[in-house]
Amino acid sequence: MTYVVLMGGPGAGKGTQAKRLQASLGLPQVATGDLFRENLKNNTELGQLARTFMDRGDLVPDEVTVAMVRDRLSRPDCANGVLFDGFPRTIPQAEALDELLHEFGAQVDVVPYIHVHPDLLLQRLAGRWTCRQCGHVYHKLFNPPQQDGVCDLDGSELYQRADDTEETQKRRIDVYFELTAPLLDFYRERGLLAEVDGEQSIDQVQSALIDVIKQAA
Ligand code: AP5
Ligand code: MG
Numbered sequence: 001m002t003y004v005v006l007m008g009g010p011g012a013g014k015g016t017q018a019k020r021l022q023a024s025l026g027l028p029q030v031a032t033g034d035l036f037r038e039n040l041k042n043n044t045e046l047g048q049l050a051r052t053f054m055d056r057g058d059l060v061p062d063e064v065t066v067a068m069v070r071d072r073l074s075r076p077d078c079a080n081g082v083l084f085d086g087f088p089r090t091i092p093q094a095e096a097l098d099e100l101l102h103e104f105g106a107q108v109d110v111v112p113y114i115h116v117h118p119d120l121l122l123q124r125l126a127g128r129w130t131c132r133q134c135g136h137v138y139h140k141l142f143n144p145p146q147q148d149g150v151c152d153l154d155g156s157e158l159y160q161r162a163d164d165t166e167e168t169q170k171r172r173i174d175v176y177f178e179l180t181a182p183l184l185d186f187y188r189e190r191g192l193l194a195e196v197d198g199e200q201s202i203d204q205v206q207s208a209l210i211d212v213i214k215q216a217a
Contacts (some may be wrong), residue, residue, distance in 0.1 A: 003082050003108050004027065005097075008182075010173055011122070013116070013188055016137045018083045020206050024206075025210070027083050030085065030087065032065055032086045033054075033067070033086045034086075036068075046068065050142050062092045062188055066093060066096040069097070073100055081136055090179050090183075091186060108187070108192060112195075112196050113196065115198050120199065127141050128160060130158060130161060131151035131154065131157075134153055136174065143202060162172075194212040194215075196208045
């Protein structure tokens with residue numbers, strides 16, 4: 001069992017890396033942002049509620065987020081470990097995750113922190129395009145698809161996220177520094193934090209992440 005918490009600001013590359021690592025490590029990606037967006041697409045009550053927070057770049061309340069993660073973790077594919085992407089994002093969420101994993105006789109094993117300078121985060125977010133079907137992430141300059149607007153993997157349409165307006169991107173970065181960055185110390189004190197240089201190429205970041213995760217497993 002290996003439970004990995006991928007940390008990093010908005011645009012650091014958590015989703016990009018989680019998608020690649022789930023194939024190479026055989027662990028499912030549990031991305032709370034993706035789960036909220038799926039609910040939004042299916043027009044569920046949870047999706048409607050989450051939208052009001054996401055559109056502003058604010059966090060969805062902890063109780064709602066933790067309940068959604070509890071539900072996701074109860075599915076059989078999570079029994080051997082998980083790559084958490086975008087969760088936990090507050091100290092109460094981290095404490096709730098400890099309790100949830102405890103119920104499975106597990107714990108957080110390693111917290112790779114993908115470190116990217118804040119100025120670069122905005123550039124990353126501004127050029128991002130995502131596949132509507134499989135969620136694969138591209139960047140118009142740093143990681144372009146072979147054909148404009150079309151996913152290399154499944155030929156589906158690429159879109160820009162509703163929360164990728166300039167105003168919301170800035171708010172997400174501010175919220176990250178205010179509420180999520182304190183988690184770095186929370187995990188550092190437990191000896192779980194492993195910093196990875198997120199300004200290398202996507203392949204280099206991936207191999208650095210595989211190294212720290214394998215060391216912990
Ligand atoms: P979420 O979907 O998690 O968004 P985020 O944290 O803002 O992070 P991003 O998805 O924007 O960044 P990423 O690190 O995944 O970067 P990516 O790989 O795409 O959350 C959205 C919202 O949902 C939140 O604002 C909140 O409202 C709500 N929410 C979610 N979780 C919550 C929680 N736990 N509690 C409460 N609310 C929650 O990469 C970005 C770009 O950079 C791409 O274009 C990519 O191609 C490019 N790139 C990646 N790596 C590299 C590289 N090494 N070199 C060059 N380019 C790169
Ligand atoms: Mg993401």
